[in-house]
Amino acid sequence: MSSIKFVLFSLTILICSSCFKETKSKYIVVKNSLTLERSFETVELTKEILNVNNLNNIGIKDVKSNELLLTQLVDLDGDGKMDQLLFQPQLLPTSEKKYEVVEISEEAKPKAEILCYSRFVPERTDDYAWENNKVAFRTFGPTAQKMIEDDVPGGTLSSGIDAWLKKVEYPIINKWYAKNDIRPGAYHEMSPEGLDNFHVGSSRGVGSTAVKKDADYYISKNFINWKTITTGPIRTSFVLDYADWDADGQVISEKKNVSLDYGNNLTRYEIDVTGTNFLSSGLTLHENDGEVTKNVKEGWISYWEPHGDSELGTAIVASAENMVASEYYVTTLQDRSNLYAQLKVTNNKVVFYAGYAWKESGQYPNKSSWENYLKEFSQKINSPLVVVVN
Template sequence: MKVTRNKNFIYLVLACLVAAACTQKPEALPKFMVTNDLNMDRSFETVEIKLKDIKSEGETLDTSKNYTIIDAETKKEQVSQLSDTDGDGTPDVLLFQPEIKANSTKTYEVVLKEGQSHKDTIPSCYSRFVPERTDDYAWENNRVAFRTYGPVAQKMIEENVPGGTLSSGIDAWLKRVDYPIINRWYKKELETEGTYHEDTGEGLDNFHVGSSRGVGGIAVKVDTTYSFSKNFTKWKTLETGPIRTSFWLDYAPWQAGDKTISERKYISLDYGSNLSKFVIEVTGTDEVSVGLTSHEKDGEISTQVNQGWVSYWEPHGDSEIGTGIVAAEGTMTAYDNYITNKTDQSNLFVQLGVADGRVTYYAGFGWKKSGQFTTKESWNAYLKDFAQKINNPLKVSKL
């Protein structure tokens, strides 16, 4: 009987320990306050929470776990994405897009969710190299899509092989659905009798780029001449996801007068944005020109260089389209509506100063037929608000 009592006592102690462990609260993770200082409601703007701020100093964050964000008041989970912003192969920030009223703050919590995040086959923000269509690189989100061209397409032109493209301009793919279309359109073009040059309900590719700057390609002006690179030579996809896709493109050194220019583009596109972000690493010049193609030269130009934006609104097929460039206050110094009889060389340029070997700007478009922007005024209002927001970003502070 004595032995039985001892066994029962041990079982009771173990049961109490297990019960205590099960009722322990999970490890407390920090809260963050997001502040909107502008007199406008904010949404579809990506903020970053540094992963090093989630743990105490000296502790290691387990990035294999599913960290996510919830609204501290409603407890509603926010769409989020781990991102490697410094290119070392390890995530360093957690991205999400809060909705915050004008002149207000909201509090969010970081939580550890059971299991791994579900990953869609094709996320909302998506990009990839496209070897099956020569060697394009294409990217998209829920509102817009773009592409540009690689070295095989350039070689085909240089060797007089049909089907090549010689351009470092940025092409606009005019989608009017919120789901991914890149893979669908390439398959339609290459594997069926259909073509992405015709709109069957999702949009189409009828935006001519040629050797123009398209929507945000760069040039360097020497005297009165604009010079620019050929096709990209190397590429790397950095991330795709529900919030952001990003990648880089390298270009062979090129000449602008007696200047030798080197160029690498870091490009990203966030959910809900009509504008891609371009960070250009450049040497050989202290000023870069960013262009919007003028096509038939019948568009309407709007410029607010002091606010950091320019717009080109033009007839386009059976609809209209607005293109635009936005940059941080003080970085855009001038604009030039460059008109010439040379094919594809007429562009609306803005001049941006190079600082510490970099130029940063945003460029994109709004197609009237998509229903996103139906007038020049609505497109210009979007660019104006976008400029205000990048100059007054949402502030994140750890509580």
Template sequence: MITQNWFKYGVAIITLFLVGCDNDKPFEIIVSNSLNIDRSFETVEIDLDLLKSDITLKLVSGKSYRISEVGSTKELISQLSDIDGDGTADVLLFQPEIAANSNKKFTVTLKDIEVHSDDIPKCYSRFVPERTDDYAWENDRVAFRTYGPVAQKMIEDSIPGGTLSSGMDAWLKRVDYPIINKWYKKELETDGSYHEDDGEGLDNFHVGTSRGVGGIAVKVDTTYQFSRNFTEYKTIETGPLRTSFWITYAPWKAGEKTIVEKKFISLDRGSNLTKFRVEIEGSETLSVGLTLHEKDGVVTTDVEKGWVSYWEPYFETELGTGIVAKPNTFLGYDKYETNAKDLSNLYAQLKVINGEVVYYTGFGWKKSKQFNTKEEWNNYLAQFAKKVNKPLVVKLSK
């Protein structure tokens, strides 16, 4: 069941109290940054119930919200978001820029809904029936995909072109505009291929039966067990700041345990890490994996701070992958190496709390010019972990 709090980590804390609303005054909020680092491309969620407490901000047909910094007329990009999947917006998203150890005030007002073009939003996801039954998602920095039941059955029936994997594939894009539809069209309708880089990047990340970037497993004695392809999906939203969806899996066995698994996945603008909230039954711990490919990369970990990293040489360039989670859920890590094809993974061992595990996972590709060295990638993960543990704080302005 989709729960109301599935985005509760890594976004702003919403302080739900009222200080009294004067309808002659603008509705203002304060966003505070308690870290000694500048903050940007972090999504703040404002509960719509808080906005509706001011009668001047009651949503009516044809209206939406406008956010701007106090003292500025520039409108910030925002998005109404449905966080529980019931088809109704629950929160208002925006991404402020807040300097280290400081705060800013923002004004929220109503505005007329704008008629948008048919352009694909930068945060985008969809089911892809034309390529068997992939599910793919992307933002302005990274892209991912995973595989559905038709692809699994093709393998089981010995039909060419199938894929048997619950691992997460990385699409190595190096442009800030959407590429999912363009690459599938290139692969399926032209003589070109998304396995070739024509300047936008390419799909050359090998997943196989590995965990790819952030697929899960359950450890049984000295080995790891995992599900097969997803069986159902639902797109929740695509927008300028966030795309989100859920996928479910058939129950699967891990030794004597029966595992029931459902993933809620989101990706925000400006982030190299996609967020997973996994509802899990049948295990008190979960292992989140990063494929080791040729086992020639460098593992870096900081379990106390909540992150692990793998930086590897990859097709004449370099590639970093990583996992971030709250330290109170991080139990350790395992660099699991085997001669079995695709089964060598770096695992983050995470604790299941109240039937769920929340983590962030993604990659940085050197050729995209986002990260040039292992040190830059590890610093990104370390700062991301700090921000997860101390999110921006939002409260009403008095």
């Protein structure tokens, strides 16, 4: 990581004492128990946790450096009132940091570009697309499904997750769709920003879901409803609803609560699901000429493959207690060969992460560097930061 990137990622500014008013000595201590540096992990604070009536005028100040951290407010239920305050601390190995909760004007808050972004895309049938400074994805809606069912050209029947291979840190979703409007298929061609040459079809793409019954995997069709929750400098999140679907006699209901945080290559999926005790998340095998790595004990699986003129790694990560098995599933059915992680459903929920690293982006240019990232990511979600509010 270059020094320039580090400055951009830090997103903190030194503030003067006149810019904010101190609360009644309310502090937050964030503790890192691992022998790893920690960054790009998002702390979520609520009004209840902070014991305040309103989050709008709250800032988070690093006590030691006297710096005010970048924050993002999130309205989870759409009632116009902010429910969460987000920030990303940076911690050294086996260390802790102390932050002070301060009252601050809107004008004095640190500002940053919205790099964590998502939206519904009606101009390209009805995609839903999302990105941050590292990666970009999309998936497909009901109009695209109906076009296939009605034999109308240009549709897509898939609940798979498509990877848009970007190699720049600025947003590309709107730019790529705009050039596709002018010249259909333009984003499938290599540009200095990257391209979409990732084939999904009916595969699971990068982490979409399935239910295994006996020796077969069953999947949903396209999403039927969407809701954007937030976009910002730290997180974008949204919800995708799916029609109930059949897994050989089991009726499966599924809602995907999806979020992608700044600095992360992996999207977080929190799935509300009924009708099954286990849900599988899959990685397409494409030409089945890649290298499979299974590490169920630590909670991650990976597929590193030749891709076009380059190489690509995809992965699924979950808590070690929730990933119970993995299967290298190969079939003669088109696009149905996937590397699957089987995940335990608890109280009708399952949480996992899925994403990619493209060699051309320079982030993780080989299998070894990608898997090292996954190992560290796994350690972090299995030993999360401890946040204490005093």
